[in-house]
Amino acid sequence: MQVSVENTSALERRMTIAVPAERVETEVNKRLQQTARRAKVPGFRPGKVPMSVIRQRYEDAARQEAFGDLVQASFYEAVVEQKLNPAGAPAVEPKSFEKGKDLEYVAIFEVFPEFTVSGFESIAVERLSAEVSDADLDNMLEVLRKQNTRFEVADRAAQNEDQLNIDFVGKIDGEAFAGGSAKGTQLVLGSGRMIPGFEEGLVGAKAGEERVLTLTFPEDYQNLDLAGKAAEFTVTVNSVSEPKLPELNEEFFAQFGIKETGIDGFRTEVRKNMERELRQAIKTKVKNQVMDGLLAANPIEVPKALLENEVNRLRVQAVQQFGGNIKPEQLPAELFEEQAKRRVVLGLIVAEVVKQNELKPDEARVRELIQEMASAYQEPEQVVAWYYKNDQQLNEVRSVVLEEQVVDTVLQKATVTDKSVSYEEAVKPAQAPAAAE
Template sequence: MQVSIETTSGLERRLTVGVPADQIESEINKRLQQAAKSVRINGFRKGKVPLKVVKQRFGAGVRQEVVGEVMSRSFYDAVRKEDVKPAGQPSIEPKQMEEGKDLEFVATFEVYPEVTLSEFSDIEVTRLTADVTDADIDKMIEVLQKQQATWEDTKRKTKKGERVNINYVGTKDGEEFEGGKAENQFLVLGSDSMIPGFEKGLIGCKAGEEHVLDLTFPEDYQAEELRGAAVQFKVTVNSTSAQKLPELDDEFFAKYGVAEGGLEKFRAEVKDNMARELKNAAQAKVKTQIMDALVSKHEVDLPKALVKSEIAALRNQMIQRFGGAANNAQLDFASLLPDDMFAEQAERRVKLGLVVGEVVKANGIKVDGDRVRAMVEELASTYQEPEEVVNHYYNNRDLLASVESAVLEDQVVDFLLAAGKVTDKESTYDEVIKPADKDA
C-alpha cells in the first residue's frame, strides 16, 4: 500500500492511498468462488454454476462491495501508519478503480489540533457555601403546598397572587387587533403573563366589575405592529379566587413519598433533598467558573466536523425537549432550528472537550472507580429500590460510561481547583441554587 499525505489548510489533510490490483482481484475472486457454491441460477445445479457465469451476474456488485471495504480499511491503516488522528468522518473520492489496475483514492479529513495547556495557578474561583436553614425548609414546604393548592372563589377585592377569570377585548386606535381578545381566561395577578400594567390594573377588582385599562406595549414586543403602541383593554371580571393550601397532614406527606413519621419525618426528607440540591448547585457553580477559565485561557483550532456534529446533537436535544418531533418528516428542522442557533454553544463544548481531554492526558488523570460508585449510589438513592438502580447502571455500559465521564470531569475540576486560587464565600440557599449564567 502506497500512502502520501499533505496539509491543505489548517487542520485539513489530504491522504492519497494506492492499493495493489492483485489485492483487490484476489478478494473479489474469493467472494465469487464462495458465491458459486450457494447461488441458484436457472439451468445449473446448486454449487455447479461456472465461475465465469457467477462473475458475469454478480461481478460488478461484488467489485463495488470489495472496493468500498478496501478503501475504508486502507484509510484507517494509512492514518495509523502516518500517525494522524482524524476528527470526524473522511470524505473519500476514488481516483482509479479500473479492473486490473491499482486502486487509488483520496481521503480528505480534519485532524485533532495540538492543544498547548496554559498555567493554571492564576485561575480564581469563588466557592459559595451555605446551610439549609429552618426558614429555607419552611419556604420549600410552602412551595410544595402551592403545587397541591386548590382555588376557592372569593367575593372581596383581589390581591396580588390571587386569580381572576376574565373576558377582555383590546383595541388600537379604536380597532380590535389580532390576539387581543379572550373569554374565560384565568390569570394569576402578579404572574407577569400579560403586558406591563395589565395585571396591576386588576388588583383590587371584584367579580362582576368591568375595567378599562389604558396601556402601552413594550418596544421589544414580538408582534412588530404592536411595539410601543398605545392600546386600550376592556376587561370583564367573571370571578375571583384565592389559593387554599392543603393541610400538612399524612395525606399530603404521602404525595411526596413519606408514609409515616409525620411532619418531623417530612421536614427531614425535604431537608435531605434540599441539601443534595445545594451541594450539586454549589459544585455546578464552581465547575462553571473552572470551565469559563479554560475557555478564556486557551486558543484552539476547532475541527469543523466536530462542531458540525455537536450542532446536530444540540438540535436533536432541543427537538426532543419540545416533544420529540424528530420523526415528523413534514417539518424542516434545519430551517426552523438553523446551525447559527447552536454554533456558539457547540464551539464552546468542542473547545472544552479538547482542552479537558488534554488536561486528563497531560496529568494522567484516571477515572476513580470509588467516585463512580458513589455517584451511581447517589443517583439511585432517590428511587424506591436503590439497589436495583445501581445494578441497572453497572449492567448498562452506556449509562455507566455517562457517569464515568461526569466523574472524570469532576476530577479535572478538583485538579484545577488545587492548582488555582479558591475563595470561600458564605451565602444562602437561594443564592447558591440560582442557575448559573452559562451551562458548563
C-alpha cells in the same frame, strides 16, 4: 500500498492512497466466485455457470463493491501507518479505478488537534461555603406551600395574587386580531402573564363586571405585527378566587412522599433535600469556574466534523425538549454553534487532562455519588442496585466522577479562595458560562 499525506490546514489532511492492482483484482475475483456459487442463469444449473458468463454479467457490480470495501480497509490501514487520528469520516475523491491498474483515490479529512493542557496555575476559583439555617428552612416551607396554593371563590373585589376567570376580546383600530381573544382564561393578578397594564387594570374588579382596557403592546413584543400598537381589550370577569395556602399537616406531607409523620419529620427531610441541593450547587459553580479557566488557558482549533455532530445532537435535544412539528435539521445551525463549540472543546480538554494525569474513575466515589442520588428516593437500596445492574447508567456516573476528578486535579494547582455566603446566594444559579473563543 503507497500513501502520501499533505497538510492543507492545521487540522485538515489530504491523503493520496494507491492500492496495488493485484489486490484489487483479488478482491474482485473473490466476489465473482461468491456470486458464481449462488447465481441463477437460464440454461445453467446453480453453481455450474461458467466464470466467463459470471464475469460478463456481474463484474461491474463486483468491481464497485470491491471499490467500497477496499477504500474503507485501505484508509484504516493508511491512518494507522501514518499515525493519524481522524476526527470524522473522510471525503473520498476517486482518481483511478480501471481494470488492471492500481486503485488510486484521495481522502480528505480532519484530525484531532494535538495539544498539551496547561495553565492550571492561572485559573482562579472562588469556592463558596454555606449552611442551611432554620430561617432558610422556614422560607423553603413557605415556598412549598405557595407552590401548592389552592384558590377559593371570594365575594369581593380582586386583589393582586387573586385568580380571575375572564373572557376578553382585543381589538386594534376597532378590528379583532388573531390571538387577542379568549374565554374562560384563568389569570393570577401580578403573574406578569399579560402585557403591561392588563393585570393592573383588573385590580378592584368584581365577578360579573366588564372593564375596557386601553393598552399598548411593548415595542419589543415577540409578535412583531403587534409590537408598539395600541389595543383595546374588553374584559368580563367571571369569577374572583383568593389564594389559600395549605396547612402543614399529614395531608400536605403525603404529597411529597415523605414517610416520617409530624412537622419535625417533614422539616428533617426538607433540610436533607436542601443540603443535597446546596452541595450540588457549590460543586457545579466550582466546576464551571474550572472549565472556564481551562478554556481560557487552552485555546484549540475545533474539527468541523466534531462541531457539526454536536450541533446536530443539540438540534435533536431541542426538538425532544420543546416538541412541535419540526425536524431537527430545520433549526438553524447558528443557534447551537456557540454551545456546541464549548462542549466540543471542553470534551477534548477534559480527555487530555485524563490522559496526561492517567486518571481512572474512583469506584469508591462512584458508589458514594450513586448513594447520594439514591437518597432522594423512598427505596434508596433499590436505586443503588438498579445502577449496578445497568452498565450504561453506571458508566454515565463513572464519567461524572471522572470529570470531578479532573476538577480536583486542576484545583490542586489553581488559586482557590474560600468564601462563606448565605444559602440563597450559594444556590442561586450562576451566570451562563462564556463561550469558547
